[in-house]
Amino acid sequence: MSTLGSTAAVEGSPRSLADELRGWPDERLARLLQARPDLATPIPPDLGVLTARAGVRLSVLRALENIDAFTLAALEGLVVSEATTSYGDLVTLMGGHDIRAALERLRDLALVWGDDDALHVVGAVREVLGSHPAGLGRPAAVCLARHSDRQVQPVAEAIGVAGMPGLLELFADRSRLEELLDRAGEEERKVLAALAVGPPLGQVRDALRLTPVDSPVRWLLAHGLLVAVDNGTVELPREVGLLVRGAAPLGDVRPDPPALVTSTPAGVDATAAHAAADVVAKTEALLEQWSAEPPGVLRAGGVGVRDLKRASQLIAASEQVAALLMEVAAAAGLLDQSPDFDPLWLPTPAYDGWLGMPTELRWTMLARGWLGLARLPRLVGERGDRDKAAAPLGPDVDWPAAPAERRRVLDVLLETRAGAAAAPDSVTALLRWRAPRRGGRLRESLPAWTLEEAETLGLTGRGGLASFARLLLTGTDRESARSLGALLPDPLDHVLVQPDLTVVAPGPLERGLARDLALVADVESTGGATVYRVSEASVRRALDAGRAASDVHELFRAHSRTAVPQALTYLVDDVARRHGRLRVGTAASYLRCDDEALLNEVLAARKTAGLKLRRLAPTVVTSALPVGEVLDVLRSLGYAPAAEAADGALLVAAAQPRRTPLRHRPARHTDVVLAEEQSRLAVTALRAGDVAARAARRTPATPASRTSTADTLAFLQDAARERRQVWIGYVDAQGRATSRVVEPRSVEGGFVAAYDYLRGEDRTFAVHRITGVAPVEEGD
């Protein structure tokens, strides 16, 4: 905007940002609010508040996301010069490029203020850009701030200045610094050159040691051209860095965006249209499958790995593509989780509407869904914080900025000529230039991912933006669909039936025909054409679905452009002949009677109507009621029915007296014969128990008085070394407190291995369960 808009209330140069904003015309302020909408929510009461908000770190971060690499470099240039900078100085820093427009943009964004001879940067910008703007180190004064005079002294002596003040003076004087730099040898210069490119920090050992000068780094440290940050890190002071960089103090600054590398491949529209139709077909295949066998929703949200794998097999595409299609279908409102307690992924009612649409409209719905998808399907499978792979439709894939990022990529494509394809690397480079601080950690991957997805979904074909996708981005769905529709092959109403029982649809089929075929045949391969195979199982499936053999014959007869092979006719007839020969139904009980006349009579009786009888064969009738009720009704009518068991045996009315099976009883007493060996062992046990018992008797009355763990350990270790018996109080795993005499063997890792006299065997005791220890008196 012109500087002529001097509705300025303030004369002379502004003294603060608020001051400057007060001098702005209204439309310029409005533009600021548009460019930084976060400043306007809620509407600030006055310019003071607005200024304060504009200086908030988070707001500045957002504002920086929208500036290009050149403007950002100009801002860095301003930050590099610690205090204010004049326009002229900044131009020099920027390598002589024209920075008028960039500076104006920074002013418009309220990041920079002040007159050309005293440009100020909003404080938060310095904070956001960090202490190493443009890859340069901190100024020498800052680097040296924490160094003591004593530390600096040897350096000052080496370069012949007086202490810290002298050193800082030298850094402030460019020509003297240059002289100092000239004293550096070739090796030293290499080190400086490497650090000057940035980052300005280097890792070395003993950075604080200045002598002996045994390496280039050491020489530089000794001459103040590098400053130790701590004992392991050195920093190149900003003044030195700028000097070494010479004519390009801010590095490679480009005022113009990098050019897109484009080519003009043949068949952009055709390829994209093909992919579009493919995506629609695959989405339908997937959702059809899921409507029959819906996958469950994982507890953490999303679709499980196995379901993803199955989906990818079903649509004959990679898991990545399968995940993308799921996400897009959900974004387009065709798929959601059911509200059940154990939720499932199911097509929504909107899916049925979608099915009825022509392919091109179905595609625009999906494409719109993708454009608005605030998630990154490409993250599926990536391991997150808990080392769990992100699930499609799950929470780990959320990425609120995704639609905006996607749009930025597509906008680049929109700028290309119709039919031109942009090289993905050049798109990434351009976007990086346009907004170097955008996109977070996925900055470098996002453009490539977006381009891949666009290709899969048919927005682009062979890298070029399709004409119908252009209309989708700039016009309406209807225009886009019309354009796509013209590119799609017309649906066919015929197929080719072959003697090897395959059916080839040499193109997309009319909906009804496609559905019918999918019922009587299995899809073998998809793509431009669809190959179906008719098998016994597939024909049976059609018959199960209520089609008659004649329907199947008619389907092929009416739609096959070739003669229906005899093998197919036979197959259908064979399956039909066998289909339904076995009948299965439900009945609660049956009646059978060798006398057909009697059954006739029962069926004819008015009172048996309630039994819901059905005659299956001359001698068999079924009832929907259970045996007991049928018996009761028949008896009440004066018949004499008998009940039958499962094996056909007669059930006698009088049930057998009820009995219970014998429960397990303890074994009966038998005379025990003690072998000599056993008796000897028994005695040993007895003796051992005795030792334990007597020891217990003699131990102090409060053996459980808790000794501290350290004492316990020391005591037990001593006992182990001296092979002494000790008394311990022990709480076992069941919480029972016992006291016993043991002879510790070793104490290790919180366990005591010891001979337990109570049990008469070696055991391991956990130290934390030992409640107390005491010595066993000699002579026990």
Next chain:
Amino acid sequence: MTDGPLIVQSDKTLLLEVDHPMAQECRMAIAPFAELERSPEHVHTYRLTPLGLWNARAAGHDAEQVVDALVKFSRYAVPHALLVDVADTMDRYGRLKLENDPIHGLVLRTTDRAVLEEVVRNKKVSPMLGARLDPETVLAFPSERGRLKQALLKVGWPAEDMAGYVDGEAHEIAMKEDGWHLRDYQKLAVEGFWHGGSGVVVLPCGAGKTIVGAAAMARASATTLILVTNTVSGRQWKSELLKRTTLTEDEIGEYSGEKKEIKPVTIATYQIMTTRRKGEYTHLELFGARDWGLVVYDEVHLLPAPVFRMTADLQTRRRLGLTATLVREDGREGDVFSLIGPKRYDAPWKDIESQGWIAPADCTEVRVTMTEAERLVYATAEPEDKYKLCSTAHTKIAVVKKLVERHHDQVLVIGAYLDQLDELGEALDMPVIQGSTKNAERERLYDAFRRKEIPGLVVSKVANFSIDLPEAAIAIQVSGTFGSRQEEAQRLGRVLRPKEDGRTAHFYTVVSRDTLDQEYAAHRQRFLAEQGYAYTIVDADDVLSGG
């Protein structure tokens, strides 16, 4: 969108509409790199496989040609990803080359260091490689040449074998074209093979594979080892060689269970090669018995595993594989590719038939209904007995008899179960040849059949392969090895020799309706149906009523 005859599918199959005016042109363009998978009446299916694409590379085609052909003939846009994939796959072949270095001998050389780094680090590959000579070359152990190629194929970096062949011991062999000539496709097959060095020639049964073998031998003019499936087939090779080439009786040896002759041309059976004594393959040393210049593998789709292993050591010899179907029921096509060689020539059955080199055939499935008694036995039989029960149903005998009567021609009745064969032999009054029939007796019977002294033969599966019975015009199979597709093809092959009067051959399969027999028959027919043979189904009652 063009209006081409080809449709590219996302699973990398190519559908070719045969009736399209450009179909023939398209077929020529895609045949070098796409495997013909099915060729029924209207739409042929080709498949793009890594093996097929590498075959094409081996034959000197490049990715650009492939992509051009696909784009040119495709009716719809070809997915970009597929084209990229094709180019990538083809690019993998030849990055590694096996070469003969004048100083170091066999070396693996690369044009792409990264690839060499990858394979050198591979656990399966590295033991077969020696010292690194320079960044692009690593020593390979000559003894591992075959296994190395196998392993490299498995890791997806097939090596181009440029190391050449030893000439072997020279031995004069020439074709004797008196009154007959090599057919064009046979010449092409031999040229294709010779140009490539080693490889497989795929021709339908009856299309003269033996002659391709003989011509290849003449081309090599070196001592030759021929491996065949069985003794009878070996003898036929011998008589064919005597008839077609300048070789004499003394120059051809038979190495079988009965004789152990080693001569400049030696014919051995797979069976003897794989016979073990105390766990050792005692006869495998035959491979080293002479300085063979050529090894011919007849019916390479049946090559047994031990012979594969031995073949891995024979990589300096020229190898020719012959087969009618590269379909291996064990899926070892990759081993055939790396050990014998890439496919060098392939001709669809129907093409050869239309040129008149094999007889047109009429395939018919006759369905008999088992008697109630048979059905009852079948219904309650143990699963493992079911196939035998239904395929040997007595009801079939009458139908076979009627079929034989109907044709008055030389008939082969083929079955798998000996009881059934004996029963048939008796009912039809024809001699039976089965596994236990002595070789001499077999030869005598085959001769009699050829001379039309007997009207027909009842044979077990010994006759599945390589029995040259030009006069057979009718084959009736009553039972088989379950659902074997390639057995079906071989059996059809028995009647495909062109007849003097050009009459059509008939191939009948008699099956029991609504049983496993019918199910297996459907499976068996798949290969031939895919080759374009349409089966007609008729009811046994129609046959019996003289229809």
